[in-house]
Each structure stands twice: as C-alpha cells, then as structure tokens.
Amino acid sequence: MSMAILMTDTADRTTLLHALHAENGAKFGPFAGYSMPLFYDEQGAIAEHLHTRSSSSIFDVSHMRVVDLVGENPAQALETLVPGGITTLAQNKLRYTFFTNDQGGILDDLIAWAMPGGLVSVVVNASRVEHDVAHLQTLTGVEVIERDDLHLIALQGPMSEAVLVDHGADVAELGFMTGSVVSLAGSSDIRITRSGYTGEDGFELALPADVVVSITETLLADDRVELAGLAARDSLRLEAGLCLYGSDIDDTTTPVEAGLMWAVPKRRREAGDYPGADVVAQQQADGATRSRVGIGTAQRRPIRPGNELYNTDGEHVGVVTSGGFGASVDGPVAMGYVSAAASIVGTQLEADVRGKRVPCHVADLPFVIPNYKR
C-alpha cells in the first residue's frame, strides 16, 4: 500500500473542539488551513453518514465564519454584491445566496440571516473568509464585524429537534431556514438557525468560546447524538446535490451553469442590478454551454473529482467536480459539468478513472430526497 496516501495532516490551525475530537478518536486532515476531523475511529465515515440520516450528528463547522453587517440598511447594501433576495427577507428568515463577479462567476456562496434590529448576519466558507470580509468592506454605510468570537457547530438529522428541545432550547416551532436566539443547556443568547448542508433537518449553532466545548459535550452525552467528520459531511451534501465551493462552483462557473438560478428571484433577474447580471441574463436567454449534473453509476468503483467524462462516441463532454461513496445510496455518487447536449438525465457516459473507463450516466439531483422541516 502506498504510504503517501496515509494522510498527513499539515494544517496549522485548529478549532476549539480539537482536543474533544482527539479524545473521540478523530482522524484529522487538512481543510482550508485547519486541521479538521475526517472521521472517528469508533464509527467511520459510512456509519457517521447513516447515523446523520437516521438520528442526530454533531459536525464541527467552526472553521466557517460568522460575519455581522450593521448599518442603515445592510440588506440593501448586500444586494449590490449578491443576486439573492435579501431586502425581501422577513425577520429571522435565512437565504442561500452567492457573491458574483462581473462575469457572473461565483466568488463564494453564503447564508444570510435577517436578524432583529436590521442586522444581517452571514456565514461564509473558511477558505474565503479573508476575501469575503474585504469584499463586504467595499460596501458603503455598512460596518463589517467578523465574529471570530462565535464558533459554529451543526446538529444534523431527524432527531436533532428533540435533542435540542430536551436540553431546553425553544426550537420546535422554528421552520426550515429560520433563525432564533435561544437558551440552551444553561446558556442564554445562543444564535441558532434551522439549516444545514446534509439534506436533513437540522440546526446550526453559533457558540461563544467559553461554552463551545461544554455545549458540544452536553449534546454528545445524549444517546441519540454522535460526532461526524468532514468525510460524512461531504458524502451527505453530495447525495443532497449541494455544491462545495472551490469544487462544484467557483469564479469560473455562473449560477446558470451551476443550476442555481432558483436562488435568483424574478425581481433581481428583471432589475439586473448585481455583478455579472448581464452575462447571467444572456446565458439564460441563450442556454448555457455546460451544466452541472448528477453522475450515477451501477459500478462499485467511485468516480472522483477531476475524472474526465466522455459520451458513448468517445467524445470529451465534461469533468467530474465532486465524487465519492454515497452511504445512503450504497454506491458511488458524483457531480460534474457536461456540455448541453450531454446534460439530459439518462445520457450514458464514461468516466476516465485513472485510465479505466467506468460506465456512468447523467442522474437526477439530489440523489436522496431531502428531509427538511416544513
């Protein structure tokens, strides 16, 4: 077996939960400059994935960053950088959106939360914190507050509501993509949102440094709750058809190509008042030359990011951007970009997996039916 594959963790940053992960048998790997748990010895990535779909799992996502936008009208200001409907968000509602550049490329994807008092709180990807904060600081009349005092954990899975309620959090009435500030396990003023990136019902909690370990330990002591690592997070979001920034979307992919126009409301399309709106509108009118699609296969061999895709005539039609083993599907799952002609569900393709041609096909996304609350 090749030694090089036995993972070396070269990242230098750790989260406040690092010691807790180590105590629980985590195997660590580098992600966005952080040493993050990939999976835990006792369970492994497949068991962690399945546990999330059936019960409740804690994910350390504290490498991601909460950024608060304060000012006269931060929602209106934010709309100059993103194509999502932010000014139309009802209080405490959340929205998935993305920063675009002048070519319609995606600079990062984010969640925006319209908090009470006109404050807009966003969560951005770890690898893009520096970029996104600088980008937000270009807005006039908005104070950008990087909340590195808040540490995010996600509690995901169908039992998560009951777990939180049993620990005193008033979340039973919280709908999907809604936020609240609650008391939990003896701590007050905990920011919580009913959201996540697994295709399951679940919550994300922004915890102050002094309680992040104790609240995680309290939740973990519940029999219904287990830890889950980045490997499970990746396979869960892939089955749910959700994009990973830097893999499935980046500054060269547009929302049209990525199939994310559902996140651009009619008002913003018609106004065309966000970066790259003209390119996006043109692509919508003409049809994109390539599209993000699901890739399924009846084979056991996983199709991986970077694998090139060919049609049955042997012509190159695209490339895989995410791929791995889907534990709920019990087989390989992947996503990638293919030419318009090859993007119809059911189209037979071949993936070049390290020199071997693996038969595959364009599959419906998501691979699993999401289990969101209401």
Place this chain on the structure above:
Amino acid sequence: MNVPETLRYSSDHEWAQLLDDGSIKIGITDYAQDALGDVVFVELPDLGTELEAGATFGEVESTKSVSDLFAPLAGSVASVNDQLTDNPEKINEDPYGDGWICTITPADPATYDSLLDAAAYAQLIEG
C-alpha cells in the same frame, strides 16, 4: 494495533502468510485499514498475473482516498478474494482474515523470509 506474530510484513503495510501448499496469502494490515477508514472498493488482480516484487497489483479505495497495492514479493496470482467485490468492508472488519486480498505462488519461496517479522513491522508503525 494488531500485528499478529505469525505473519510477515512489508514496509508498504501489507501482510503475508505462508500457507501449507507453499503459496502466500496477502492482505493489508490493521494499521493500514485504520488509517484508510471505510473501504468502499477493491480492485483485485487477475488470476495468473505475473508480479515483480514491488509491482502495483490492485487498489484499495476508502471513502476519502485511493491507495495502490504493491506486491511484497514476486510470483503469480493463484487466487483472489472475490468476496471483496461486494463486501469491501471485510478489509476493515477482519484485515487478517476475511479481508485477505489474494494468494501468490512465489517465484522464489526464500523471498518470504526476507520480509519483515512482526517485531520489525510493529517498530516501523510505532517509529
């Protein structure tokens, strides 16, 4: 980590076991399966394939990585563990038993003795 006394080892984290008929059974070690995590796919060698020592003869793929298998000694592939095609998790569950990968008829039986013994391999993974 479990390093059975009765087996021999390669520095590439494979184990070898001399069988009564002179053939040699091969698999990956407990240390290797633990480092890889859940195995989801195994590419087995074809029967009769002639292997040089150190040659790539297959792949073990986990949820997060792909690893080549290297022949610990020269020989021809005499049998393969077909069970791994549908149940690759056997490698995690029982790396020295049901998770075996193949047997090799060695080109030179004496090469078996040049492999690492349990003490030497244990030192390698603890070092």
